[in-house]
Amino acid sequence: AQSVTQLDSHVSVSEGTPVLLRCNYSSSYSPSLFWYVQHPNKGLQLLLKYTSAATLVKGINGFEAEFKKSETSFHLTKPSAHMSDAAEYFCVYTGGFKTIFGAGTRLFVKA
Amino acid sequence: NAGVTQTPKFQVLKTGQSMTLQCAQDMNHNSMYWYRQDPGMGLRLIYYSASEGTTDKGEVPNGYNVSRLNKREFSLRLESAAPSQTSVYFCASSLPGQGNQPQHFGDGTRLSIL
Numbered sequence: 001a002q003s004v005t006q007l008d009s010h011v012s013v014s015e016g017t018p019v020l021l022r023c024n025y026s027s028s029y030s031p032s033l034f035w036y037v038q039h040p041n042k043g044l045q046l047l048l049k050y051t052s053a054a055t056l057v058k059g060i061n062g063f064e065a066e067f068k069k070s071e072t073s074f075h076l077t078k079p080s081a082h083m084s085d086a087a088e089y090f091c092v093y094t095g096g097f098k099t100i101f102g103a104g105t106r107l108f109v110k111a
Numbered sequence: 112n113a114g115v116t117q118t119p120k121f122q123v124l125k126t127g128q129s130m131t132l133q134c135a136q137d138m139n140h141n142s143m144y145w146y147r148q149d150p151g152m153g154l155r156l157i158y159y160s161a162s163e164g165t166t167d168k169g170e171v172p173n174g175y176n177v178s179r180l181n182k183r184e185f186s187l188r189l190e191s192a193a194p195s196q197t198s199v200y201f202c203a204s205s206l207p208g209q210g211n212q213p214q215h216f217g218d219g220t221r222l223s224i225l
Contacts, residue, residue, distance in 0.1 A: 009151070032211040043115070043201055043216030044154075051211040090153060094211065101153035 002027045004093040006102035014110045019063075019078040021105045023091030026072060033074040034092040035065055038104075044090060050074060061085070081109050113137055117202050117217035124192045124224045132187040132220050134202030142205045143185040144214065145169075145177060147198040154201065160185055161207070192224045 007022040025031055032051045036044035048059025055067040065076045074091060086109045091102040118133045136143065141162045146154040156169030158177040166177050174196060176188045185204075189196060199221050203214040 034213055036216075041218070043203075043218045044214075045216070046213045049211075049213055099156065101155075103151055103153045 002029070002093065002095055002098055002100060004091055004100045004102045006089075006091050006105045008105050009103065010106050010108065012108040012110065013081045015083055016080050019076070019081045019085065019107065021076040021089050021091075021107065023074045023076065023102060024072055025074065025091075025093045027093065027095045029095035031093055031095040033065075033067065034094075035059065035063070035074075035076050036090045036092060038088045038090065040087075047076070047089075081107075083109050083111065085109055115202055115204055115215050115217035117200075117220050119220060120218065121221045122223070124189075124222065126192060126194060126224060128192050129188065129190050130192065131189075132200055132202075132222075133184070134186065134217060135184045136202075136204040136215070137183065138204060138215060139182070140204035140215070141182070141207045142212075143179065144203040144205075145175075145185065145187045146201045146203065147171065147196075148201060148219070149198050157187065157200075194224050196222065197224045198222060 003026045005024045034049045035047040038044045048057045050057050050067045058064045063078045088104045088106045093100045115136045144159045145157040148154050155171050160166045160179040163182045178186045199219045201219050203216045205214045206212040
């Protein structure tokens with residue numbers, strides 16, 4: 001069965017420190033994977049996507065993610081958090097004509 | 112460039128009332144989607160439309176109907192609202208591509224059913 005799991009419901013970091021948001025997937029298909037960000041009272045905005053090209057994907061606002069097939073992971077990282085990064089982040093899997101959203105990780109950034 | 116526009120932004124209904132949520136996109140996308148977002152559950156697909164004239168059920172279609180009016184517009188109707196349908200509803204659109212195309216989202220409709 002296909003699934004996507006975001007391993008942390010909440011992550012808290014200090015401004016200027018690295019961000020790591022973890023996502024694992026399960027699939028017998030070649031997946032496409034996306035990270036979206038949602039700010040309060042807004043829709044989801046695409047950060048980056050993996051669709052079987054380069055395994056290290058760079059996105060907007062300094063975010064990047066690495067597709068690791070052996071670990072079935074697609075973790076989102078950023079070297080230095082900014083206050084404006086505080087939001088909810090969703091990992092999304094598509095494969096076999098199915099799209100599955102992770103439950104979300106809320107990122108808190110402390111001054 | 113407006114992207115995906117949803118109306119209304121907020122609505123309060125009484126149990127048993129009906130209403131239609133409107134969605135329009137100006138990106139010439141073939142595919143359109145309706146999701147609901149509930150705390151801790153991510154987004155769940157209600158209905159989608161792969162192209163004008165076609166609609167298909169998603170994960171949670173019960174209690175909803177949809178109409179793909181034309182290429183731009185995709186509406187969601189609640190015929191007899193129930194408290195369990197209190198949620199935030201998002202419309203999205205994308206290019207065709209068997210799932211490897213990103214979706215573009217509206218800002219949502221916050222619906223409360225008393």
